[in-house]
Amino acid sequence: MPDVALALPDNPGAARTVSLKAQLRRAERRKKLKYGALIVPLVVFLLLTFVWPIAALMKRAVDNPEVVAAFPATCALLRGWDGRSPPDDTVFATLANEMAATRGTPVFASAAKRLNMEQPGFRSLMMKTAKALPPAAGRSAPAAGRSARAALIAADARWGELAAWQLFARNASPYTARYLLASVDRKYDDAGHIVAAGADEAIYVKVLKRTFGMSAVVTACCLLLGFPLAYLMATQPARVANVLMIFVLLPFWTSILVRVAAWLVLLQREGLVNQALRAAGIIEKPLELVFNDIGVYISMVHILLPFMILPLYSVMKGISPLYVRAAISLGCPPIASFWKVYFPQALPGVGAGGLLVFILCMGYYITPALLGSPGEQMASYFIAFYTNQTVNWGMAAALSAILFMATLVLYMVYLRLVGGQESASRTT
Amino acid sequence: MKAFLSTPRSAAIALAAMTLLAGAARADITVISFGGSSQKAQAKAFYEPFAKAGGKVVPGEYNGEQAKIKAMVEAGNVTWDVVEVESPELARGCEEGIYEKLDMSRVGAKGDFVPEAVTECGIGVFVWSTVLAYNADVLKTPPRSWADFWDIEKYPGKRGMRKGAKFTLEFALLADGVKPADVYKTLATPAGVERAFGKLDQIKPHIQWWEAGAQPPQLLASGDLVMSSAYNGRIGTAQKEGKTNLKIVWTHQIYDFDSWAITTGTPKRDEAYRFIALASEPRNQAVFSAHIPYGPSNVKALPLIDKAILAELPTAPRNMESALASDPQFWAEYGEDLEQRFNAWAAK
Known part of the structure; x- marks a missing residue:
């Protein structure tokens, strides 16, 4: 109803009406806030018990922290790798260093378990390799790289194959669609394409x-x-x-x-x-x-x-x-x-x-x-x-x-x- | 059955309540076992002497799921102090830091134990075995091996197997003529897995799956099953309780250790060690074997056990002739993949 006053442009009382309107609006807002305050506990309750757990659940479905946590530097290098040519010596050296640093810890075991989830046998590959590696030493980079490549491949020939590194690279990012894909019977193949899961796994x-x-x-x-x-x-x-x-x-x-x-x-x-x-x-x-x-x-x-x-x-x-x-x-x-x-x-x-x-x-x-x-x-x-x-x-x-x-x-x-x-x- | 899954939690709540009442008395520790007649035997053999020594055990039970323990350790709120675990779970839990590295000097002399019983995070409690059991009232000609388990024509009727890949796949291969020494080698290859599932396909409509160790003796005694895979101890106690018609075939039994492990971060580490040391004493292990026919991990217990009971243990030489030792490393490695594969197969 104050609009009626505003509609008359030459009204001398316009300024007063505007301030009245503003006052009214302010009063409305205050009232809304007061009523709003009453439902704040409910909103907080809903956020804590409903929205947050569902959000956390959704995040868990794409979370992939294990490998990155254990081998951050290797993962960073692998994210830039093309996935087709053998990875270069620095990757080998970095992985060897990080393996030597984390072996025997729960972080290492979780990463091995995570990789094993996609490729049964990877857990023992990791354990065996970590056991075979010499302790991390500060040698010059190129020499260390060459010897690390040799050491890893000597520990297990699978490190000389692309498949092992592709698997590693697929898990080099902190998020993955793997779980969601698996829930609808899809998976990544070695080259990283999404394919239908085999008849024995589809469920x-x-x-x-x-x-x-x-x-x-x-x-x-x-x-x-x-x-x-x-x-x-x-x-x-x-x-x-x-x-x-x-x-x-x-x-x-x-x-x-x-x-x-x-x-x-x-x-x-x-x-x-x-x-x-x-x-x-x-x-x-x-x-x-x-x-x-x-x-x-x-x-x-x-x-x-x-x-x-x-x-x-x-x-x-x-x-x-x-x-x-x-x-x-x-x-x-x-x-x-x-x-x-x-x-x-x-x-x-x-x-x-x-x-x-x-x-x-x-x-x-x-x-x-x-x-x-x-x-x-x-x-x-x-x-x-x-x-x-x-x-x-x-x-x-x-x-x-x-x-x-x-x-x-x-x-x-x-x-x-x-x-x-x-x-x-x-x-x- | 799933029904008792809720008990560990109630046990934990009861424990919490009790510690509050007792003003955090030093002696109460929660010991989690697999329940049933095995736990009853543990109560006689381990809990009672521990109580006499001034301690108190709050017993709880579970079905071997590691999720709850992992969640406890991650949340830093450990209420399960000592847990009875199977070997593959122990190996994985040890690597992932769920269980503490065990200080053997606080448990006993290492030389007294069967070598396989002593691991980094656990000490064997007993040797148990999964065997072929049958109801002699129903089957007039006793089955002799897993091959007979697969013989639907000669032995018609439902068969029971533990719902899951573990041991089911081994038994399938053994029934298919694979030698015990080659079972895990075969199962590590895709062709071997194919072969095991192919063999299972032959009797799939005749299998009823069980989950808790107490089920096979019940289902066999009620006539629902003609034969079943079963834990030898459960059949042994059922026989003692008068169900003498239940019989065991020891051919190609699969044996494994159950071990005590201490949960990482338990506030009652000293008490936990006291309990484990006491439960590892020959005298108490002999009492345990007298109540349920599982083999002791402490070899010094053997002379204390009655001859008749010794012959019924999985470790008796006659029963060991064709036995297969469960390979915890294999199951730690391939377990998840094979269990998923098993689920997909079973749901078809």
């Missing part, structure tokens, strides 16, 4: 597909089972609905581990399900219900069902029964009126529940690990494998980053779909 594309596929199946099963139940709960009188709610929530409050172990007891070869089926004469040989996909699907659907039912129920509770009644009274058949009138109103619940279940599924670890065979393991199993078993945290971070990105994309798609629907419903 993660399949695992990611499987992760998505299994999540989709579980989500669909949850929807099929959860929708009628949520509908029943939303339409029954409060007393019945509360009892049903308790049945949904009780398992929800039980530890996942307990529920998975319970499924193991129920489904195993000599378990209750097989015993009952055999006693009833339905089957003769026990069914294979566990350590395969059936067991994983059964228990994952069971565990994730409440995450579908609760959002569905909360949306359905808000849908007035009058609309469907009106549609029927106007002559629309019951099924069509459910489908055309009720279901579109329940759709936000379907979306929210579906997204929740799908995203939770993608990160599932313990259920497939306990009830599945190696053929059912999802991405998180391999993240745990690299974190715990092989202590290859770069690979674990890269796989996590890929999974994180996939989740983000999925969420974006969901927002697009739901957002589009809302604006569409507003225009009609």
